[in-house]
Amino acid sequence: MAEQTHDIWNDDDGEAEAEKKSRGPRRFLRFFLILAVVLAVVLAAAYRDGTGFDVLRRFFSYQGQTEEDPAVYRYDASSNNRFAALGERLVVLSNTGLSILDRDGEEVWSTAVSMASPALAQSGDRAVAYDVGGSELYVLDQDGELLHLTANTGEPFIAANLNEDGYLAVTAQRQTSKGCVSVYDADLDLIFEFNASQRFVTDACVVGDSHLAAVTLGQEAGTFVSNLVIYRLDEEEPAADYDVTDGLVAAVTSWGNRLVTVSDTCLTFAGVDGEVEATYSYQGDYLRGYDLNGDGFAALLLNRYRSGSVGRLVTVGEDGEEIASLDVNREVLSISAAGRYLAVLYTDSLVIYNSDLQEYAVLEGTDYASDVLMRTDGSALLLSMEYASLFLP
Numbered sequence: 001m002a003e004q005t006h007d008i009w010n011d012d013d014g015e016a017e018a019e020k021k022s023r024g025p026r027r028f029l030r031f032f033l034i035l036a037v038v039l040a041v042v043l044a045a046a047y048r049d050g051t052g053f054d055v056l057r058r059f060f061s062y063q064g065q066t067e068e069d070p071a072v073y074r075y076d077a078s079s080n081n082r083f084a085a086l087g088e089r090l091v092v093l094s095n096t097g098l099s100i101l102d103r104d105g106e107e108v109w110s111t112a113v114s115m116a117s118p119a120l121a122q123s124g125d126r127a128v129a130y131d132v133g134g135s136e137l138y139v140l141d142q143d144g145e146l147l148h149l150t151a152n153t154g155e156p157f158i159a160a161n162l163n164e165d166g167y168l169a170v171t172a173q174r175q176t177s178k179g180c181v182s183v184y185d186a187d188l189d190l191i192f193e194f195n196a197s198q199r200f201v202t203d204a205c206v207v208g209d210s211h212l213a214a215v216t217l218g219q220e221a222g223t224f225v226s227n228l229v230i231y232r233l234d235e236e237e238p239a240a241d242y243d244v245t246d247g248l249v250a251a252v253t254s255w256g257n258r259l260v261t262v263s264d265t266c267l268t269f270a271g272v273d274g275e276v277e278a279t280y281s282y283q284g285d286y287l288r289g290y291d292l293n294g295d296g297f298a299a300l301l302l303n304r305y306r307s308g309s310v311g312r313l314v315t316v317g318e319d320g321e322e323i324a325s326l327d328v329n330r331e332v333l334s335i336s337a338a339g340r341y342l343a344v345l346y347t348d349s350l351v352i353y354n355s356d357l358q359e360y361a362v363l364e365g366t367d368y369a370s371d372v373l374m375r376t377d378g379s380a381l382l383l384s385m386e387y388a389s390l391f392l393p
Contacts, residue, residue, distance in 0.1 A: 054339070054378040073101045073381070073388040082129075083383055084122035085338075085373050086142040090381065090388060093120045093129045098138060109144035123162040123293075130160045130170075139168060139188060147188045155180075159203045163254050167206035171214075181214050183233060192233045199227065207254040211239070211272045215249045215261070224248055226263065230272055240274030253292045255318060260298065262290050267298055269320045278320025285311065294337035295376075297323055297355045301335055313344065315355050324357040333369075339376035345369060352380060352393060361393030 075081065075092045084091040088103040095118060099110035115131035122128075126146070130137040133156045139147040151157050151172055158179070159171040166186035174180045179201030183192040192212060199216035206212055212231045217224060226249040230240040247263030254260070258277070261268045264287055267280040282302055288311065289301035296318050303311035309331045315323040334345040341360060342353045350363040350372060360378070371383040380391045 054376075072390075073105045074386065075099065075101065075388075077386045079385075080118055081383075081385075082118050082120035083371065083373055083381070083388070084120050084127040085375050085381060086122065086125060086127055086140070089142045090373075091120065091122070091127050091129070091140060093118045098129050098140075100140065100142065100144060108142070109140075111138075111145070113138075119160075121161060124164045124166060126162050126166055128160045128162050128168060130157050132158065137170065147184070158201075161203070161205040161253070163206050163208070165206075165209055167209060169204040169206050169212060171201055171204050179216075181212065183212055185209070192231070194231065194236070203249070203252050205252050205254055205259075206233075207259060207272055208257055209233075213252060213254070213259050213272075215252050217248070226261075228252070228259065228261065228270065228274075230259075230274055240272065242270055242274045242276055244268050250287075251290070251292065255296075258318070260292055262287075262292065262298070267300070267316055267320065269318070280316045280320050280322065289332070289335050291335055291337040291342070294342065294355060295339050297337070299335055299337045299342050301328075301332055313342075313353075313357060315342065315357060317355075323355055326353075326357040334371045336372050336374040336380070338374040339378070341374050341376075341378055343372045343374040343380045345372040345382070350380065350382060350391060352378070361391075363391050 073090045076094065078094045080095050082093040089108065090101045092099050092101065095115050096113060097110060098113050100108040102108050113136055115134055115136060117132040119132050120127060120129045125141055127140045135151040135156055137149040137157055137160060138145055154175055155173050157170060157172050161169045168184040168188065170182045172180050174195055177195035177197055178199060179196045181194055181201060181204040182190060183206055185191045196216060199218040201214050202217050203215040204212060210233055212233060214229045216227045216229055218227060219225065226244040228242050229238050232239050244261055244263055247265035249261045249263050252259065252261045257272060259270045265282055268276060269278040270276045285302035285304060286306055288303045291299045298316045300314040301311065302314060309329065311328050313326040313328055317323045331347045332344060333347060336343045340354055344351050344353065345366065348367050350366045351359060352361040354360050366382055368384050369382040373381040373383065378393055381388045382391055
């Protein structure tokens with residue numbers, strides 16, 4: 001019978017076990033380094049078109065949400081609903097109510113309103129809701145009401161605009177003048193007001209924290225003319241003015257220290273000194289839609305004819321030059337720009353473009369939606385009569 005011995009001094013089993021244990025951390029480190037290299041390559045490729053940070057923002061912000069199980073915001077059905085996105089929250093305004101919904105669809109804040117012509121505008125982290133031709137106006141952040149104004153009888157609100165710095169310009173009728181513009185600072189204190197005596201005031205916006213631009217409407221040689229009157233917020237007399245020729249101004253906003261106006265014939269870019277720096281003409285096409293909220297670009301939907309769906313999408317840069325143009329031969333329901341993205345809702349699909357009008361993401365089967373809200377992180381809200389669903393590219 002062979003003798004079996006076990007030499008504990010010369011046995012190498014312990015060394016083998018120790019070597020196995022030491023390999024574990026090395027293997028984990030090797031895997032982590034490979035993962036880091038792969039991630040760096042992916043991010044480097046994504047950052048070439050500026051979308052990499054947005055991919056990460058969406059990844060960490062919307063973990064657990066998928067295309068099959070998206071976030072859904074539900075609200076009362078109304079053809080007069082107006083919408084604005086404040087971060088991950090949705091503002092809903094109707095004839096009878098104003099509410100804020102969180103990302104889980106829960107109501108954060110609400111109030112009853114009575115508005116015949118509800119209007120909703122958003123800039124930065126605030127939104128302004130008001131009744132065009134009515135007496136109610138609210139300024140909101142994502143948690144609720146910041147300011148509530150009630151117009152005097154016979155002096156209704158006409159328009160309201162916020163800028164990125166939180167300044168508010170409110171245009172209203174006046175019984176003793178041709179209109180009034182009131183300016184509220186970022187703390188929503190009234191700091192400036194003027195009454196127009198020469199021409200009717202139709203809209204206004206604050207440029208930075210120092211200037212106000214008011215859109216006035218008059219007649220020259222039997223035709224209507226839009227004129228921009230610019231005030232310093234620490235002076236009573238106008239500092240400058242300029243005409244928007246061959247067109248009536250539909251909207252005005254500020255990009256930094258510059259004014260951008262959209263009319264029925266052109267985009268106009270000007271400084272607070274009243275000097276027109278650039279004009280982009282529609283070249284005879286008809287303006288069907290626009291959005292001035294892109295990061296350094298304006299989006300236009302132009303039609304070749306007064307009706308029909310033959311036209312083009314155009315993006316225009318801060319220099320007034322065309323960035324890109326894309327022929328469109330199908331019905332467009334809505335366009336929305338935010339950050340570096342432009343969302344275009346067609347009758348059966350949603351396409352998200354970058355400012356060069358290159359496709360970034362596509363979602364088919366959107367025939368339930370009638371409107372879209374683009375968000376700066378590259379996500380989009382598809383809006384139907386009764387609910388909004390989140391699309392994550």
